[in-house]
Amino acid sequence: MVRALLVQDNYEWIARRAEALGIEVVPIKGIDLLQTVYAERFDRPVRDIDLLCYSEEDCRRLANDLTGEGSYRLEFEFSLRPEALAAKRKVSLLSNVRTKVNVDIHTALVTKKFFSRTVGTFNEDALQRIAGGRLETVDRWLFLAQHAAFHNFSDPKWVRDLKIIYQNFSEEQRAEISRRGGQYGFGRVVKAALWHCGEWQGEENAFLRFVRRLNRPWKHNLFYRFIAGFWEFAFIEKRSARLRAFRDLIFPNFGTLTNIYRVRHKALLPPYYLLNILIMLPAVLLFGGVYIIMSR
Numbered sequence: 001m002v003r004a005l006l007v008q009d010n011y012e013w014i015a016r017r018a019e020a021l022g023i024e025v026v027p028i029k030g031i032d033l034l035q036t037v038y039a040e041r042f043d044r045p046v047r048d049i050d051l052l053c054y055s056e057e058d059c060r061r062l063a064n065d066l067t068g069e070g071s072y073r074l075e076f077e078f079s080l081r082p083e084a085l086a087a088k089r090k091v092s093l094l095s096n097v098r099t100k101v102n103v104d105i106h107t108a109l110v111t112k113k114f115f116s117r118t119v120g121t122f123n124e125d126a127l128q129r130i131a132g133g134r135l136e137t138v139d140r141w142l143f144l145a146q147h148a149a150f151h152n153f154s155d156p157k158w159v160r161d162l163k164i165i166y167q168n169f170s171e172e173q174r175a176e177i178s179r180r181g182g183q184y185g186f187g188r189v190v191k192a193a194l195w196h197c198g199e200w201q202g203e204e205n206a207f208l209r210f211v212r213r214l215n216r217p218w219k220h221n222l223f224y225r226f227i228a229g230f231w232e233f234a235f236i237e238k239r240s241a242r243l244r245a246f247r248d249l250i251f252p253n254f255g256t257l258t259n260i261y262r263v264r265h266k267a268l269l270p271p272y273y274l275l276n277i278l279i280m281l282p283a284v285l286l287f288g289g290v291y292i293i294m295s296r
């Protein structure tokens with residue numbers, strides 16, 4: 001409760017600064033859930049604050065304001081470079097004082113480097129459906145599902161969030177999850193999320209077998225940490241899109257390369273580019289083999 005109150009107080013302080021700059025921010029993830037789904041109990045654990053801005057320029061202005069005020073610093077000094085922000089779609093700020101919590105400022109809901117390129121117009125359409133400064137409920141569930149999926153549903157509170165929201169949905173809203181899942185390429189995310197919530201009604205296909213067999217902690221096992229590095233690729237539905245994503249991983253643009261290796265100086269990018277090819281090509285082939293074996 002004390003932490004939740006601290007996070008709420010921090011959010012209100014940031015929202016006031018954003019408003020003074022003429023920037024509209026939308027609370028997402030923990031702070032949004034604390035104010036909506038858990039508003040009566042206020043018992044949802046929240047460690048930091050996640051905000052969504054409508055443009056990269058607004059994100060950059062807000063980040064510069066918070067770091068200039070002195071309470072925050074950039075986690076990575078290169079993160080506000082145009083090419084890095086365009087690729088990452090997020091800026092992380094670390095607190096300099098005990099009375100503040102860390103902040104992530106997003107420019108899109110789906111920010112995973114490669115999966116985000118396969119979801120069509122979801123990021124733009126979800127912005128259009130925002131009302132009263134809040135995500136539309138089905139968009140909120142899909143966003144939370146993809147976030148939990150890409151972290152292997154490793155935190156019980158993420159599964160709890162999804163289950164509570166889903167159980168309070170009408171039949172029409174549940175049908176809309178399936179419809180948008182198919183429309184935007186979230187089909188595998190939806191299947192994995194419903195399976196973890198105990199709500200999946202369909203048969204177990206090859207993808208769900210893969211998810212089930214890897215449903216365990218990754219932190220202390222080298223094999224599972226390797227799988228974690230490629231986990232998002234398993235959720236890309238179309239084979240052609242998956243192949244394009246692997247190509248972009250092996251031959252990334254400089255913005256993506258900066259975020260992968262956290263390159264501080266642009267002069268170092270060419271040697272990192274060559275190093276990336278040597279590392280990623282065999283790694284992609286190995287992951288493909290693992291996926292085929294573990295989905296049987």
